[in-house]
Amino acid sequence: EAAVTQSPRNKVAVTGGKVTLSCNQTNNHNNMYWYRQDTGHGLRLIHYSYGAGSTEKGDIPDGYKASRPSQENFSLILELATPSQTSVYFCASGDGGLGGYYAEQFFGPGTRLTVL
Amino acid sequence: GDSVTQKQGQVTLSEDDFLFINCTYSTTTYPTLLWYVQYLGQGPQLLLKVTTANNKGISRGFEATYDKGTTSFHLQKASVQESDSAVYFCALALNYNQGKLIFGQGTKLSIKP
Numbered sequence: 001e002a003a004v005t006q007s008p009r010n011k012v013a014v015t016g017g018k019v020t021l022s023c024n025q026t027n028n029h030n031n032m033y034w035y036r037q038d039t040g041h042g043l044r045l046i047h048y049s050y051g052a053g054s055t056e057k058g059d060i061p062d063g064y065k066a067s068r069p070s071q072e073n074f075s076l077i078l079e080l081a082t083p084s085q086t087s088v089y090f091c092a093s094g095d096g097g098l099g100g101y102y103a104e105q106f107f108g109p110g111t112r113l114t115v116l
Numbered sequence: 117g118d119s120v121t122q123k124q125g126q127v128t129l130s131e132d133d134f135l136f137i138n139c140t141y142s143t144t145t146y147p148t149l150l151w152y153v154q155y156l157g158q159g160p161q162l163l164l165k166v167t168t169a170n171n172k173g174i175s176r177g178f179e180a181t182y183d184k185g186t187t188s189f190h191l192q193k194a195s196v197q198e199s200d201s202a203v204y205f206c207a208l209a210l211n212y213n214q215g216k217l218i219f220g221q222g223t224k225l226s227i228k229p
Contacts, residue, residue: 004159031215040125042205042221043160050214090159096215101148101167103209103217107159 003027004108006091012114019078021111023091031094032074033105034058034066036087043090049074081115088112118143120208122220130228135193137223139206142187148209149189150217151180155202163204164191198227 004025013019025032033048045058047066055066063085065077078085089111096103120141129135141147148167152160164173164180166189173180182189191204202225208218 033216040221042122043219045216048216092159094215096209096213101165101209103148103213103215104150104162104165105215105217107161109157109159 004091004093004106006089006108006111008111009109010112012116013078013081014116015082017081017115019081019085019113019115021076021078021089021091021113023074023076023108024072025074025091025093025106026072027093027095027106028071029093029095029106030071031096031105032068033092033094034064034074034076035090035092036060037090037110038087046076046089081113083115086113086115118208118210118213118218120206120218120220122206122223124223125221126224126226128226128228129196131197132195135191135196135200135225137191137204137206137225138188139190139220140186140188141208143208143210145210145212149180149182150207150209151178151191152205152207152219153202154205154222160203160205165209196225196227198229201225201227 034046035043049068067075091108092105094105122139150165151163153163154160166173166180203222206220
């Protein structure tokens with residue numbers, strides 16, 4: 001069964017440290033996305049990618065970098081983590097290039113990040 | 117610009133009650149309207165999608181309808197169960213957005229047993 005997996009599932013980091021969140025998809029989708037979810041804000045798009053080697057800024061990219069080394073893998077990098085980046089992070093994949101009706105995204109289980 | 121608004125942050129119902137969640141949207145093009153459900157500890161998963169052509173979708177006892185006149189779309193269920201406790205998101209998909217979704221803020225549904 002096609003799936004989106006994320007690692008780690010839980011992470012505790014220190015302020016100023018580097019954090020890398022990883023995502024792998026077996027859907028063979030071109031597009032991948034990183035969101036964060038905070039109470040009262042719903043899902044906010046951080047970075048996305050249209051394929052290997054491409055990354056695009058989403059709505060809240062500040063403080064985050066992304067890397068898409070292959071079709072299957074998409075990473076979110078926090079070079080200097082801050083307590084304000086404490087959140088739940090979701091990765092998703094999709095084939096929205098086929099048009100709006102096909103814009104369904106498939107989500108991973110999430111990573112809970114705490115920055116102390 | 118394009119946007120979607122989901123004002124009901126939390127809804128508390130009893131079992132067998134009727135559920136109605138509303139979202140309004142703004143766009144100058146033809147949207148596909150999606151409903152996602154997120155159970156505790158999981159990622160969101162697609163529940164239903166509706167286009168301006170078909171006006172209605174049905175899945176797992178839920179029904180999604182679309183009203184072009186008020187640019188709103190609704191999620192409803194005739195009789196909720198405790199297992200329906202979750203967060204429900206509406207989302208907007210646009211042809212030119214190349215797969216990006218515009219999400220509402222989410223509605224947390226709690227069911228009293």
